[in-house]
Amino acid sequence: QTITLANLTPFDGTGIVWPEDYLETVSCTTPADLEPADLPAGFDVPVVPADPCAMIATSYHDQLFYIDFPACYKIVRTWKVIDWCQFSTTDPTVGRWEEQQVIAVMDTLPPTITTCPVNDTFELNDACTFAPVFLQPVTALGDCPNEDITITNDSPFAFANGGDASGNYPAGVHTIHFTATDGCGNKATCSVTVTVADLKPPTIVCKDGIVGELAFMPNASPQIMAVINAEQLNEYSSDNCTPTTDLTYTMRFVGDTSPPVPSVVFDCAGEGFHDVEIWVTDESGNADFCITVIEIQDNMNLCQDDTLSVSNGMIGGNVHTPTGDLLPEVHVDMTSMSMSYMTDDEGRYEFHNLATGNDYTVEPWKNDNPKNGVTTYDIVLIARHVLNIHPLDSPYKLIAADVNNSGSVTTFDIVELxxxxxGIYSDFPDNSSWRFVRADYDFPNDDDPFEPPFPEVINVNNFTADIPHADFVGVKIGDVNGSASANYDETNDDRNSENLNILMEDRDLKAGETFTVPVRLQNEENLLALQFTLEFETDLELQGFEKGVLARVARDRFVTSQQGKGIMTGFWFHTSPVVATTEDTLFSLRFFSKKEGRLSDRLSLSSRITEAIAFDEEELPLNLNLVFSNPTNMQTDLSFQLFQNQPNPFKRFTNISFNLPQAGPATLTIFDVSGNVLKTYNKVCQKGFNEVSIMRHELPSGGVLFYQLQTPTHTATRKMILL
Structure with missing residues (x-):
């Protein structure tokens, strides 16, 4: 007889109550503190219903993952429940049940910054280029013992981007922010203000005294006076940072504690000797002084003449351009009386209360805004004159063209202009911005206004009656075509409103690459002249200039000047129009890129130094604009993105994330600056967001590294730093 016992309702695992996911927010909890016995009920072990016909065994296996934001780390605990009455090695799916429990530990407390440098001031070096700044390093402690804390600073002048922001800092006020970050992404910050300034006072040597003579000034109060400017007593001054021309001078009497002033007015009571302090101050406010003496004399016995009378005579006139535009803000001096007048908005000046019988000399002068009305088109006109292609037809144009004040118009004037x-010159070195000619002067030879020299003053001998029309013609030096604005603060309405667009092909930039940018026109144009200022970010370095079609038709006439870091000025001209098509390269610029980015984000056209303007075949001005174009072969797929690794820099690990437009294979390669492959990860990735964790021990070397993501359709590369 055979008796068979069969379990008609075997244990099927449906009644197992698995432990729920657990979140631990207590700081500094270690994996050893998260064993099942340490967890609350419901989170500790699986609960298996009793079954007399089952032989149940429970086990688990832990996988530890560091930095699974927002937790510090997580444990993936895989539970196994086996019924040995059913389990078979030939079919492991029978009698075996598995479930994963996620245990996350989240530290929400930021680090504590224990040391932060204090605000301080540092002195510029002797060359006034920077100050060596040494700061106390920032230190920080984490919430847990032996916790790794990464400290960074945002100073572009620091030697390193860690907790020590010491470096070479230029003049100015610099606020440096420090960030301490723990392994969980919690941050703490502090900041310090570093002031770099010129603290050294200038040097001054006084003249060994001067003599001031009392003079009669009918429009002044007092009418008998001598005005002494502090700078008159300066023999020699210098400063380590401020140019001599930008030093300011003031004075006060020895023993006087009031602030010094630029000048002192003496009247009859001031006749005699005065000890004075002459102060020199640099642009940073540092000052020093020397002591000298002023002697005030009354050589004309003005102070003893109690019967001195003043008549009501007047000398006045208008100052205007060759085209008749009235010139405001022209200084007009009556040199024989130490009197001065500034022309009003109508270009008018008048000196009143002039005594009859005296001799007077009237002299106008104006030496500001030398670029007013000056463009490359003026060089075209001068070049045509020098080459006898089209001689200048006015004595005033010839005076304007004589830029170097040599008494003739030559190629040297082109060089100076x-x-x-x-922007190499800020002023005319051998000429003033404006020259003035007596309005009633008849040039003996219109083709040579320099011989004899034209009169720039009006002399009045034995003044007997009012002179209301002592007029002058003002000539703007360098402005041959007469485009200067009489009031430079106003907009020149004569400008053409048409535009000329120059074209550069936009591109992505890689750190460490050298590339060439051709410059073309967006539309064909007959060009006569071209000038501009090009500004670029400091992470671009201009390495060279290559001539194009313009230089081929006008050799050596395309000139550029790099005005220090990040600025280039340029101009080109020809005596007759040159056809430039959209296929022609006007010129090319060669750059070195220090970091990745977009060309259009780093280049711009401006008039900061050289006005951006061009002239066409009709000699009309065109507003010059810079336009960026996309390459015809550029394909942009915004769904493919390689992100910057986080954290960066890193010590123990980092995560590299990326987006893929579709699921498929991807290769992540890490290599050093020499191109040596350090690690390769081959993965089958999902569509959308993906992430790869990289541990420090997986990489044989540190420093600056590159990581490249490659798929069958896309490739991208970024840089990271392993400390």
Whole structure:
């Protein structure tokens, strides 16, 4: 007889109550503190219903994952429940049940910054280029013992981007922010203000005294006076940072504690000797002084003449351009009386209360805004004159063209005007911004206004009656075509409103690459002249300039000048129009990129130094604009993105994440600056967001590294730093 016992309702695992996921927010909890016995009920072990016909065994296996934001780390605990009455090695799915429990530990407390440098001031070096700044390093402690804390700073002048922001800092006020970050992404910050300034006072040597003479000034109060400017007593001054021309001078009497002033007015009571302090101050406010003496004399016995009388005579006139535009803000001096007048908005000046029988000399002068009305088109006109292609037809144009004040118009004037346009000169070294000619002067030879020299003053001998029309013609030096604005603060309405667009092909930039940018026109144009200022970010370095079609038709006439870091000025001209098509390269610029980015984000056209303007075949000005184009072969797929690794820099691990437009294979390669492959990860990735964790021990070397993501359709590369 055979008796068979069969379990008609075997244990099927449906009644197992698995432990729920657990979140631990208590700081500094270690994996050893998260064993099942340490967890609350419902989170500790699986609960298996009793079954007399089952032989149940329970086990688990832990996988530890660091930095699974927002937790510090997580444990993936895989539970196994086996019924040995059913389990078979030939079919492991029978009698075996598995479930994963996620245990996350989240530290929400930021680090504590224990040391932060204090605000301080540092002195510029002797060359006034920077100050060596040494700061106390920032230190921080984490919430847990032996916790790794990464400290960074945002100073572009620090030697390193860690907790020590010491470096070479230029003049100015610099606020440096420090960030301490723990392994969980919690952050703490502090900041310090570093002031770099010129703290050294200038040097001054006084003249060994001067003599001031009392003079009669009918429009002044008092009418008998001598005005002494502090700078008159300066023999020699210098400063380590401020140019001599930008030093300011003031004075006060020895023993006087009031602030010094630029000048002192003496009247009859001031006749005699006065000890004075002459102060020199640099642009940073540092000052020093020397002591000298002023002697005030009354050589004309003005102070003893109690019967001195003043008549009501007047000398006045208008100052205007060759085209009749009235010139405001022209200084007009009556040199024989130490009197001065500034022309009003109508270009008018008048000196009143002039005594009859005296001799007077009237002299106008104006030496500001030398670029007013000056463009490369003026160089075209001068070049045509020098080459006898089209001689200048006015004595005033010839005076304007004599930039170097040599008494003739030559190629040297072109050289001087070029330097002004490009910003090499800020003023005319051998000429003033404006020259003035007596309005009633008849040039003996219109083709040579320099011989005899034209009169720039009006002399009045034995003044007997009012002179209301002592007029002058003002000539703007360098402005041959007369485009200067009489009031430079106003907009020149004569400008053409048409535009000329120059074209550059936009591109992505890689750190460490050298590339060439051709410059073309968006539309064909007959060009006569071209000038501009090009500004670029400091992470671009201009390495060279290559000539194009313009230089081929006008050799050596395309001139550029790099005005220090991040600025380039340029201009080109020809005596007759040159056809430039959209296929022609006007010129090319060669750059070195220090970091990745977009060209259009780093280049711009401006008039900061050299006005951006061009002239066409009709000699009309065109507003010059810079337009960026996309390459015809550029394909942009915004769904493919390689993100910057986080954290970066890193010590123990980092995560590299990326987006893929579709699921498929991807290869992540890490290599050093020499191109040596350090690690390769081959993965089958999902569509959308993906992430790869990289541990420090997986990489044989540190420093600056590159990581490249490659798929069958896309490739991207980024840089990271392993400390």
């Amino acid at each position: 070029r330097k002004l346009i490009l």
